[in-house]
Amino acid sequence: MANYREAPLASRPKTLDPAEYFNLSLDKRRSVEEKATLRAQLKRQYQMQLNNPLRKELIEDPALTRWVYARTNPFNNFRPTKKTSLLGGLFGVLPLFVLYFVLKTDRVCTSKARLAKYRHTSSWV
Amino acid sequence: MLKILIPTFMLFPTIWLVPGKWLWTATTAHSLVVASASLSWFKWCSETGWVAPNLYLALDPLSFPLAVLACWLVPLMIIASQNHVAHEPLTRQRTYISLLVSLQVFLILAFSAMDILTFYVMFEATLIPTLIIITRWGSQTERLSAGTYFMFYTLLGSLPLLVALLYLLNDTGTLSMHTLQYIQMTNPDTLGTMLWWVACLLAFLVKMPLYGVHLWLPKAHVEAPVAGSMVLAAVLLKLGGYGMMRMMVVLGPLTKEMAYPFIILALWGIIMTGSICLRQTDLKSLIAYSSVSHMGLVASGILIQTPWGFTGAIILMVAHGLASSALFCLANTSYERTHSRTMLLTRGLQMILPLMAAWWFLANLANLALPPLPNLMGELMIIVSVFNWSSWTILLTGLGTLITASYSLHLFLTTQRGPTPQHFISMDPSHTREHLLMALHLIPLLLLVLKPELMWGWCF
Numbered sequence: 001m002a003n004y005r006e007a008p009l010a011s012r013p014k015t016l017d018p019a020e021y022f023n024l025s026l027d028k029r030r031s032v033e034e035k036a037t038l039r040a041q042l043k044r045q046y047q048m049q050l051n052n053p054l055r056k057e058l059i060e061d062p063a064l065t066r067w068v069y070a071r072t073n074p075f076n077n078f079r080p081t082k083k084t085s086l087l088g089g090l091f092g093v094l095p096l097f098v099l100y101f102v103l104k105t106d107r108v109c110t111s112k113a114r115l116a117k118y119r120h121t122s123s124w125v
Numbered sequence: 126m127l128k129i130l131i132p133t134f135m136l137f138p139t140i141w142l143v144p145g146k147w148l149w150t151a152t153t154a155h156s157l158v159v160a161s162a163s164l165s166w167f168k169w170c171s172e173t174g175w176v177a178p179n180l181y182l183a184l185d186p187l188s189f190p191l192a193v194l195a196c197w198l199v200p201l202m203i204i205a206s207q208n209h210v211a212h213e214p215l216t217r218q219r220t221y222i223s224l225l226v227s228l229q230v231f232l233i234l235a236f237s238a239m240d241i242l243t244f245y246v247m248f249e250a251t252l253i254p255t256l257i258i259i260t261r262w263g264s265q266t267e268r269l270s271a272g273t274y275f276m277f278y279t280l281l282g283s284l285p286l287l288v289a290l291l292y293l294l295n296d297t298g299t300l301s302m303h304t305l306q307y308i309q310m311t312n313p314d315t316l317g318t319m320l321w322w323v324a325c326l327l328a329f330l331v332k333m334p335l336y337g338v339h340l341w342l343p344k345a346h347v348e349a350p351v352a353g354s355m356v357l358a359a360v361l362l363k364l365g366g367y368g369m370m371r372m373m374v375v376l377g378p379l380t381k382e383m384a385y386p387f388i389i390l391a392l393w394g395i396i397m398t399g400s401i402c403l404r405q406t407d408l409k410s411l412i413a414y415s416s417v418s419h420m421g422l423v424a425s426g427i428l429i430q431t432p433w434g435f436t437g438a439i440i441l442m443v444a445h446g447l448a449s450s451a452l453f454c455l456a457n458t459s460y461e462r463t464h465s466r467t468m469l470l471t472r473g474l475q476m477i478l479p480l481m482a483a484w485w486f487l488a489n490l491a492n493l494a495l496p497p498l499p500n501l502m503g504e505l506m507i508i509v510s511v512f513n514w515s516s517w518t519i520l521l522t523g524l525g526t527l528i529t530a531s532y533s534l535h536l537f538l539t540t541q542r543g544p545t546p547q548h549f550i551s552m553d554p555s556h557t558r559e560h561l562l563m564a565l566h567l568i569p570l571l572l573l574v575l576k577p578e579l580m581w582g583w584c585f
Contacts, residue, residue, distance in 0.1 A: 056551050058464055068467055071406050072267065072347070091397070099389045099521075106515045 010040045126178040126237060129166075129196065132159045133233065136226045145215045149207050152222050156200040156229075163196035167579050174583075175239075175303075182237040187435075190443050190580035191367055195232035195360045197569065198450065199225060202352035204562050205454050208461055209350060210262070221262065224254040225352055232360055236367065241300040242290055244371065245283070248328070248364055252279055255361065258353040259345060271341075271348035278341040282331035285324035292321060293375065302371065310377030322379050325372050330387060332365030333420045336394020346413035347466070351457035354409065358416050358453055359446035366420070366442050369427045370435060384428040391424040392511075392521040399528035403535060408459065408466045411536055412452045415492060418529060419445045422522070426507035433510040436584045441503025443580045444570060448491035448500060451566035455485055458559050459540065462552045468536075473545035481555045482541045484563040491570055493533035494526070499573045499580070 006012050013036055024032075049059045070077060078084070136155055143151045166189040169176070177183035184192060202225050210218050228251060235247035252275075260272040294300050297308050312318050331338045342362075346354050373380065398417040405411040419441060426438040458481060459471045475482035494500040508522045573580065 058548065064467070064470075068407070072410070095393050096386070096389055099393060100385055102517050103389065103515045104385060106517050110515070 007040070010036070010043060126182055126184070129159060129163050130230075130233060132162065133196075133226065133230055136229075137223060140219050140222050140226065148215070148218060148222070149203065149211075152226075153200050153203050156203060156226070160196045160200055163193050166193055177239070181239055181243065182234070183239050184237050186582045187370060187439060188236040188367065190439060191360070191363050192233055192236040194363070194443055194446050195229055195236065197565075198356060198359050198446075199229045201450065201454075201562060201565055202355050204558055204565075205355060205457060206350065206352040207558060208556075209457075221258070221352075224258055225356070228254045228356055232364070235364060239302050241302065241305070241371065242294070244368065245286060245290060248332075248368065249283060251361060251364065252276060255345075255349075255353060255357065259349045262350045262353070263348040264350070265348060267344070268348035271344035274341040275345040278331050278334075278338060279328070282328035282338070286328040289321050289324035293325075302374070306374050308375060310375070310379060313377065313379045318379060319383060322376055322383055325376060326369060326387070329365040329368040329372065330424065332368070333362060333424050334365070334417060335387060335424055336390045336397060336417065336421055339394070339398070339417045342417055343410050343413040346416070346453075347407060347409045351453060354453040354457075355450040358412075358449040362416065362420055363442045363446060366423050366427060366438060369424070370438070373427065373430060380428070380430060384430075388425050388428045391421040391428065392518055392525075394418070394421040395425075395525035396521060396528060399525055399532060402532035403528070406468055408456045408468050408471065408536075408540070409453065410466075411468070411532065412449065412456060415452075415529070415532065416445070416449050418525065419449075422504060422507050422525070425511055425518075429511060429514045431510045431513070432584045433506050433513075436582050437503045437506025437508075437510060439503075439582045440499050440577065440580055441507060444491070444499035444503055444573065447566055447570045448488060448498075451484075451488040451563060451570075452492060454559070454562050454566065455481070455488055458555070463549065468539045470546055470548075472539055473541070473543045475541040476545050477549070477552055478555050480560065481563075484560070484567070485537060485541050487567050488563070489533045489537040491567065492536075493530045497574045498570060499577055502577055 013032055046059065049055060132155070136152065136159070139155050140148070140152055166176075166184060169186065175183040175185045176189075203222060206221065206225075210221050213221075231247050231250045231254070235244055235251065238244040238247060256272050256276055259275065260268050263271065290300060296311070297305070299305070310318065331341075334342050342357075346357055349357060395418050398414045398421065402411050402414045402418065405414060423438045423441050423445075426434040426441070456466070458478075459474065460466055463471050465471060474485075491498050491500055494504045504526065508519070508526070511518045511522060
């Protein structure tokens with residue numbers, strides 16, 4: 001791959017720089033070349049779609065599709081760990097009990113106070 | 126009543142017999158005439174509690190605002206769906222509009238039903254056209270799971286309701302709302318009666334939806350086409366609230382003790398779903414969760430059984446119906462142009478579509494309950510009545526109002542302001558049809574500011 005040519009949108013990866021090229025093992029060289037080829041092909045595909053004058057729709061980004069799918073289906077990727085259980089309990093279960101306790105006590109107290117007030121006032125009639 | 130029902134039934138021949146060129150014009154015009162005729166229900170000319178044309182159908186101040194909303198929404202749904210259904214074969218277009226009209230029929234019959242079993246049958250019947258609309262005309266593959274969630278959550282609640290209603294029929298001998306207001310609950314302390322109480326309300330709580338059983342709503346709203354989302358948000362959720370208000374009459378003194386868990390779920394749900402809204406990336410999902418938040422407020426207003434609570438609930442139901450439906454229409458205008466519901470991809474639209482930005486602004490202001498809109502009237506009445514019920518709830522409802530304001534602002538700023546994405550090549554300008562749609566949503570909301578007595582229920 002010593003005759004790897006740079007293109008406007010395909011820069012030379014560092015490992016294919018001729019100054020460092022001969023320090024690499026054969027396997028590493030081959031893997032870097034393969035990655036550079038794939039990268040160039042993807043770029044070419046994107047550029048073809050981007051500059052197509054007859055295109056009217058969005059260019060589909062598979063990473064975005066996966067991300068949106070993951071955002072809409074959280075349960076598939078959910079695993080009950082210590083942190084998620086703690087968060088779920090703290091924000092989903094505990095407030096219900098705390099609120100029940102607070103509201104019930106407040107209601108019972110205010111109704112007792114109202115009854116006591118009526119009893120007090122009626123004794124002066 | 127019949128002057129609305131018979132033209133509504135006659136919409137079916139209109140849909141199926143009109144030549145294809147005139148289908149959308151004719152159905153829109155016909156349904157607009159029916160909607161305008163339904164406005165005659167606002168004239169309350171009865172000395173009794175009900176305006177009753179016959180033994181089986183009657184309207185009272187609770188049901189006629191919702192019935193008018195149901196009638197008003199059908200022309201709006203037809204106008205909104207015109208674009209995305211127009212490319213399909215003619216028979217399929219006719220089927221689609223027939224499903225929307227059948228929803229209107231079931232809804233009018235549900236809101237005017239005098240017998241609770243009739244109401245139940247109509248309540249269930251509305252599920253079927255909605256399911257067909259979601260699963261057949263939705264755009265993503267997730268619509269199948271959305272339909273499943275929708276059906277099974279609602280059925281989970283409503284089958285116990287059927288059992289409870291049949292038990293009540295057996296016990297009382299009638300399910301007519303005229304007579305049910307006078308019955309006494311026989312054994313309020315037994316476990317059986319408590320289970321019966323839960324069974325009566327569970328269907329409506331799932332439909333509202335209450336926070337714990339709300340999972341069907343974001344799925345159904347997101348996957349439905351625009352007309353499905355509109356009718357779901359505007360009217361079908363209100364069926365739950367309306368059903369709860371009707372059932373409260375028979376649920377007697379037991380409600381004072383048993384309603385606590387549900388009020389707590391509703392109040393906590395306002396905050397939780399509001400917070401979820403702030404983290405949403407999908408536009409329609411955000412609007413769906415905001416619906417859950419508002420309906421949590423309505424549910425808590427109904428469950429405390431005070432006059433102001435009920436009044437606030439009705440006002441908020443009507444106002445939220447119009448505002449939420451408007452937001453779904455706006456989301457659809459964005460979706461039809463960019464084919465993406467991700468908020469990051471549909472930013473900065475004010476630069477491209479400035480007039481639509483004005484409608485976005487108004488709809489978001491309505492959603493965050495800006496005075497003097499009826500959304501605020503409803504929210505204030507509910508917040509005040511719940512505060513009277515227990516002072517500590519002001520923390521929850523106040524925080525909920527704050528979160529509502531912040532996610533509405535987030536929605537507006539993300540979709541309208543900010544940098545416009547570079548990848549848009551061709552974007553249609555705003556159609557007049559879309560402006561008309563938004564106007565028809567928001568003008569009634571603005572008119573209701575001037576005469577809120579129309580939807581106050583019994584307490585004016």
